[in-house]
Amino acid sequence: AQKVTQTQTSISVVEKTTVTMDCVYETRDSSYFLFWYKQTASGEIVFLIRQDSYKKENATVGHYSLNFQKPKSSIGLIITATQIEDSAVYFCAMREYSNTNKVVFGTGTRLQVLP
Amino acid sequence: NSKVIQTPRYLVKGQGQKAKMRCIPEKGHPVVFWYQQNKNNEFKFLINFQNQEVLQQIDMTEKRFSAECPSNSPCSLEIQSSEAGDSALYLCASSLSGGAETLYFGSGTRLTVL
Numbered sequence: 001a002q003k004v005t006q007t008q009t010s011i012s013v014v015e016k017t018t019v020t021m022d023c024v025y026e027t028r029d030s031s032y033f034l035f036w037y038k039q040t041a042s043g044e045i046v047f048l049i050r051q052d053s054y055k056k057e058n059a060t061v062g063h064y065s066l067n068f069q070k071p072k073s074s075i076g077l078i079i080t081a082t083q084i085e086d087s088a089v090y091f092c093a094m095r096e097y098s099n100t101n102k103v104v105f106g107t108g109t110r111l112q113v114l115p
Numbered sequence: 116n117s118k119v120i121q122t123p124r125y126l127v128k129g130q131g132q133k134a135k136m137r138c139i140p141e142k143g144h145p146v147v148f149w150y151q152q153n154k155n156n157e158f159k160f161l162i163n164f165q166n167q168e169v170l171q172q173i174d175m176t177e178k179r180f181s182a183e184c185p186s187n188s189p190c191s192l193e194i195q196s197s198e199a200g201d202s203a204l205y206l207c208a209s210s211l212s213g214g215a216e217t218l219y220f221g222s223g224t225r226l227t228v229l
Contacts, residue, residue, distance in 0.1 A: 032214070033215050035218075043204060043222060044222055045206065045208075046220075047218070050217060089156060091156075096214065097214045100212070100214040100216075101163055102160065102171065103148065103160075103218060104158075105150075105158035107156050107157055
């Protein structure tokens with residue numbers, strides 16, 4: 001069965017530092033897609049970055065990058081040079097190639113960036 | 116800014132009342148998802164559509180919830196008889212079809228059932 005787990009409920013960092021948020025997933029599919037989203041205090045959910053399972057290279061978009069460790073079923077989100085406005089809840093999600101109708105989310109990690 | 120438009124932003128209902136919320140997906144997106152997000156941030160899948168057809172829905176949705184995505188009209192999700200446990204943030208998301216496609220979310224409808 002499809003499952004996404006985020007064990008870190010809350011992280012605090014000082015601005016301009018680097019933070020890593022963990023996510024592990026379970027799937028029987030050999031092909032799948034992993035996503036990270038950010039939910040702000042207003043409730044708005046924004047797509048950040050995606051990793052395709054067949055790609056060995058870690059995805060990078062702006063100051064977001066991924067640490068994809070396929071043998072460990074792990075997809076960590078790395079934010080470098082954090083800013084106050086990065087404070088939000090970050091969700092990991094997975095969509096299987098064989099069942100694109102289903103998108104499963106983790107329970108999120110709350111990031112607080114302190115001045 | 117969200118290109119997926121959800122209305123209303125807030126909805127307050129008494130137990131047993133109907134609660135209806137609407138969603139206009141992003142233009143050109145044939146797939147629409149509805150999720151319920153509880154206070155623990157858990158996303159619960161409710162139902163999804165491709166164009167006007169239901170793709171998948173959970174049992175709860177079949178019994179007390181009704182949803183549709185008519186052509187040329189907003190999609191809607193309606194709770195026939197609200198219960199206190201239905202209080203949550205209801206999120207609509209749309210996407211292109213295909214597994215690699217990301218979901219684009221609306222701002223949500225926060226339902227409070229008194």
